[in-house]
Amino acid sequence: MSDLSLAFDAALTLVATGDETLSRIILLSLQVSISAVLVAALVGLPLGALLAVARFPGRHGIIITLNALMGLPPVVAGLVIYLLLSRSGPLGSLGLLFTPGAMVIAQALLIAPILAALSRQVLEGLWEEYAEQLRSFGAGTWRAVPTLLWDGRFALLTVLLAGFGRASAEVGAVMIVGGNIEGFTRVMTTAIALETSKGDLPLALALGLVLMAIVLAVNAAAQVARDAAVRRAG
Amino acid sequence: MRAPVSHLPLVATQLRYAAGGVAILHGLDLAIEAGPPLVILGPNGAGKSVLLRLLHGLIVPTGGNVTWSGEPGRPRGAMVFQRPVMLRRSVLANAAYPLKLAGQPRAARHAAAMAALDRVGLAGLATRAARRLSGGEQQRLALARAEATGPEVVFLDEPCASLDPAAARAVEAIIAGIAGRGAKVVMTTHDLAQARRLAGEIAFLHRGRLLEQAPAATFFSAPSTPEAAAFLRGELLA
Numbered sequence: 001m002s003d004l005s006l007a008f009d010a011a012l013t014l015v016a017t018g019d020e021t022l023s024r025i026i027l028l029s030l031q032v033s034i035s036a037v038l039v040a041a042l043v044g045l046p047l048g049a050l051l052a053v054a055r056f057p058g059r060h061g062i063i064i065t066l067n068a069l070m071g072l073p074p075v076v077a078g079l080v081i082y083l084l085l086s087r088s089g090p091l092g093s094l095g096l097l098f099t100p101g102a103m104v105i106a107q108a109l110l111i112a113p114i115l116a117a118l119s120r121q122v123l124e125g126l127w128e129e130y131a132e133q134l135r136s137f138g139a140g141t142w143r144a145v146p147t148l149l150w151d152g153r154f155a156l157l158t159v160l161l162a163g164f165g166r167a168s169a170e171v172g173a174v175m176i177v178g179g180n181i182e183g184f185t186r187v188m189t190t191a192i193a194l195e196t197s198k199g200d201l202p203l204a205l206a207l208g209l210v211l212m213a214i215v216l217a218v219n220a221a222a223q224v225a226r227d228a229a230v231r232r233a234g
Numbered sequence: 235m236r237a238p239v240s241h242l243p244l245v246a247t248q249l250r251y252a253a254g255g256v257a258i259l260h261g262l263d264l265a266i267e268a269g270p271p272l273v274i275l276g277p278n279g280a281g282k283s284v285l286l287r288l289l290h291g292l293i294v295p296t297g298g299n300v301t302w303s304g305e306p307g308r309p310r311g312a313m314v315f316q317r318p319v320m321l322r323r324s325v326l327a328n329a330a331y332p333l334k335l336a337g338q339p340r341a342a343r344h345a346a347a348m349a350a351l352d353r354v355g356l357a358g359l360a361t362r363a364a365r366r367l368s369g370g371e372q373q374r375l376a377l378a379r380a381e382a383t384g385p386e387v388v389f390l391d392e393p394c395a396s397l398d399p400a401a402a403r404a405v406e407a408i409i410a411g412i413a414g415r416g417a418k419v420v421m422t423t424h425d426l427a428q429a430r431r432l433a434g435e436i437a438f439l440h441r442g443r444l445l446e447q448a449p450a451a452t453f454f455s456a457p458s459t460p461e462a463a464a465f466l467r468g469e470l471l472a
Contacts, residue, residue: 129319132319133315136290136292136313137312137331137335138335142334151321
């Protein structure tokens with residue numbers, strides 16, 4: 001119990017003094033996870049919208065696959081990207097393994113199916129409401145995709161948050177492709193895992209507190225922004 | 235503001251439509267020429283809404299065909315649904331959306347959309363969220379949105395069905411304005427008084443068949459079928 005409270009005190013001191021190691025880890029974590037969300041959104045949201053509006057053979061199979069991939073274990077995503085980026089792999093010449101870039105790719109792979117599957121669900125409801133009206137305007141399937149993405153923007157914000165939550169909380173993928181190199185690829189989750197196993201509980205706890213605070217703050221800010229926007233735009 | 239080339243007459247030939255094995259229209263012939271509004275009258279379930287959707291090209295007939303000036307061609311005209319869908323955007327963006335689809339540059343489509351909003355008395359609400367409007371305002375916005383592209387034919391499905399009398403009067407005035415600017419209005423209603431006020435011509439539909447197509451004055455003074463006569467007396471309900 002006293003160990004815990006001592007660690008807690010030390011953790012708060014680290015946070016309060018803006019410890020440099022701590023700040024660097026936090027910054028990199030945010031950079032990697034936000035980049036991963038953006039990359040995954042570029043693919044996942046249009047794919048989700050297309051699956052919501054288009055009817056083609058194989059659509060059902062894709063949806064089932066995406067739903068299954070929502071549960072993709074982070075270590076598997078990490079392993080796949082590791083194999084692709086390792087020196088003897090097909091993309092080995094890029095020299096990305098053990099860089100933040102590789103971590104972005106791995107997290108993007110992990111959350112793109114989540115963004116696609118969730119946005120498909122959200123936009124399918126919107127499409128049911130819009131389909132006849134948009135056809136009357138002469139908008140075909142392809143043209144409906146950007147319209148749905150824009151008109152579903154508030155719901156999609158929640159989808160993006162789910163992706164960000166998953167990316168910032170996972171440890172397996174970034175550990176494998178980033179290597180947890182101090183000052184270079186060490187992020188909050190890998191640092192927590194390492195420091196806990198080393199017994200440096202204050203740093204681990206401080207990182208844990210910050211991680212939770214960030215996830216909370218991001219979600220709260222998004223909720224406030226969403227409510228305000230919905231009040232304006234209906 | 236209309237296209238210089240006319241695509242009328244709009245002709246339906248032996249038009250059939252069935253859904254789930256139930257026949258809704260049984261081989262219907264109808265010709266729509268330029269001129270004052272055509273009101274499609276008939277009791278509930280007569281097939282009025284289905285007929286509008288077929289004419290507009292939203293659904294594909296089970297049999298027969300629809301031609302614009304003799305050619306099958308792509309769907310034309312604009313339609314206002316009984317419950318129009320308001321895009322989750324501003325009033326102005328709603329009115330401008332069909333123009334955006336048509337590829338008009340931003341400044342031009344905003345000017346055209348503002349002009350359309352002005353004609354329905356919504357210019358002052360242009361920046362409001364469309365879904366925050368009242369039912370009557372939404373219907374007026376739907377009319378402005380349909381007219382923004384200057385369609386040659388405007389299809390209206392029960393445009394006043396869920397409106398209070400004041401809102402319905404405003405909508406009727408807008409419809410008269412659309413017809414006055416030279417667009418062909420084709421509308422369904424089950425409201426006889428409204429049909430008398432707006433119609434130049436009546437198509438009377440009963441159980442999926444077109445029983446009469448006549449100038450409004452003729453139809454109301456001397457209906458040629460017993461069903462139409464019964465409908466005008468308020469006796470024919472289905």
